[in-house]
Amino acid sequence: MSAPLLEVQVHRKRLGGREVLRDLALSLREGEIAALVGASGCGKSTLLRLVAALDQDFEGTVRLDGRAVAAPSTAIRIVFQEPRLFPWLSVAQNIGFDGRGSAQDRARIETLLAEVGLPGLGERLPRDLSGGQAQRVALARALFVQPRLLLLDEPFSAVDAFTRVKLQALLLRLVRAHRIGVLLVTHDIDEAVALGERVLVLRSDPGHVAAQVEVPVEHPRDRDDQACAAAAAAVRRALHEVHAF
Ligand SMILES: Nc1ncnc2c1ncn2[C@@H]1O[C@H](COP(=O)(O)OP(=O)(O)OP(=O)(O)O)[C@@H](O)[C@H]1O
Ligand SMILES: [Mg+2]
Known part of the structure; x- marks a missing residue:
């Protein structure tokens, strides 16, 4: 198996005197999309900022292609909910x-x-x-x-449902064409399962990865496929278990 594109270990991240993330570990392969879901405030955006080195005030390490990420670089790009043009x-x-x-x-x-x-x-x-x-x-x-890694923070939540499906398909084409890795934060379970090879479910207080659901379905995926439905159900169960609902 190839070495991971991204390896993240956050031992501890504090904000305003509160521990927001603790003992959070994740990795990502080149060309892989991993979706991150979890309750509002569990630390998803905070995590993306750490990965992009926009916030370096934490205990832990972020490695891209085996090298520590010590400063913001063109290798890692973030896209937010709003385009910020x-x-x-x-x-x-x-x-x-x-x-x-x-x-x-x-x-x-x-x-x-x-x-x-x-x-x-x-x-x-x-x-x-x-x-x-x-x-x-x-x-x-x-x-x-030409980044190696795209961090997407609820990138499609501000558009209508039809546009959203088109943008999801576009993202898949771009990931395939550019061989980049993607961490996709979303509140939409169907989106997480439609796009992610894995869905990581975060628990709050402090935030960490509580469960990981594999989506063993080739792209393009049929959203009504039984394996997709089963994965979505598993994500919902995991979210219930971490009291996200
Ligand atoms: N600058 C700050 N000072 C203190 N607390 C902060 C600061 N920024 C964020 N927080 C807190 O850290 C926690 C994690 O925030 P974060 O924005 O990462 O959550 P999130 O999972 O992205 O939530 P959402 O799904 O609503 O976007 C929240 O409880 C938030 O209130
Ligand atoms: Mg957020």
Whole structure:
């Protein structure tokens, strides 16, 4: 078996004098999507910030490709619930950061725009995009720097149900094409089971991985598949056991 892409050991993480995470361990392979579910406030966003080295004030280690992650880098990108685009920059400038990129960068931006289903929209301003389109731009921006790992914090919760299913399919295509690993935080059990190879169920106070549910179904998955339904039921049971409901 290949070495893990990501290995996380959080012995302890405190916030405001409270222990938010304790003895949390997880790992991820290249090209794997692991979904993280758990009650509101159990520490999911905190965990993503630690993994991205946006917060380094904790006891523990984060390793990417076997090396300690000591500072934020282009190898790890986060996408949030809201796209967080710069309103004064065009779509292309948002993806390429400042628009001063080379011709090669501009070609890459065009390729990424096509990949996320927005060909030719590089000159638009964010205010002229729908919520789903803006989130596609946020994904393209994350991919522009060719990360090894994408951290997604409820990335599709602000869009309607139809757009959400399309964005989920897009994410699967992107993960396959770019061979990246994904940690996906979601409150949607069906989404976790539709996308994740594994679903990690977090317990609160302090947060740690209480259960892990495998989803042994090849992509593209039929959401009505019995194995998917069984996995969703197992996730629901695990969430009950950790009193998330
Ligand atoms: N800066 C802070 N100071 C003190 N406590 C904080 C701080 N930031 C977050 N917390 C607390 O840490 C806990 C974990 O927060 P976090 O945002 O990681 O939860 P979450 O699992 O992402 O929740 P949600 O599902 O609602 O997004 C919460 O109880 C929150 O109130
Ligand atoms: Mg959160």
